[in-house]
Amino acid sequence: MRSSNLSKDQLYKVLLAPVVTEKSTHAAEKGGQVVFEVATSATRNDIKSAVEQAFDVEVAAVNILNVKGKTKRFGRTIGQRKDRKKAYIRLKEGSDIDFAEFQA
Numbered sequence: 001m002r003s004s005n006l007s008k009d010q011l012y013k014v015l016l017a018p019v020v021t022e023k024s025t026h027a028a029e030k031g032g033q034v035v036f037e038v039a040t041s042a043t044r045n046d047i048k049s050a051v052e053q054a055f056d057v058e059v060a061a062v063n064i065l066n067v068k069g070k071t072k073r074f075g076r077t078i079g080q081r082k083d084r085k086k087a088y089i090r091l092k093e094g095s096d097i098d099f100a101e102f103q104a
Contacts, residue, residue, distance in 0.1 A: 006050055014042045014050040019086060027088060034097050038064075038087045047087045057095035063088040 006014070016037045018024075024035035038047055044062045051059055065088065069081035091097070 006046070006053060011050045011054055014039050014046050015054060032091055034089045034091065036087050036089065038085050040066075040083065040085045042085065042087075047089070051089055051097075055097045057097060058092040059089055059095075060092045061090040063090075 016039060019035040019037055021035075024033075027033040027035060034051075036047070036051070042050075044064060047062050047064070048059045051057065065086045067084050067086060069083045071078060071080050073079075
């Protein structure tokens with residue numbers, strides 16, 4: 001996934017889902033950021049090019065956060081949730097992502 005021009009298959013393997021929580025909504029309102037759950041193998045350049053191609057916007061910065069899976073108890077057994085990666089994407093002035101308009 002090193003190419004700056006990704007195919008649609010690669011694009012959807014990098015961007016898994018938007019994260020819609022109170023914290024991500026606050027980041028969108030105050031900081032002009034959008035939060036996505038991304039593939040654990042994705043790099044900053046992969047994420048930047050995927051967002052720019054998918055939503056036709058300009059990306060100013062990409063911050064990546066690795067979230068470790070919680071250890072949880074399921075009855076007697078102890079299990080662990082999967083590790084995941086989130087990307088906080090700051091858009092350039094005048095750029096905006098409207099998820100209501102987006103079509104896959």
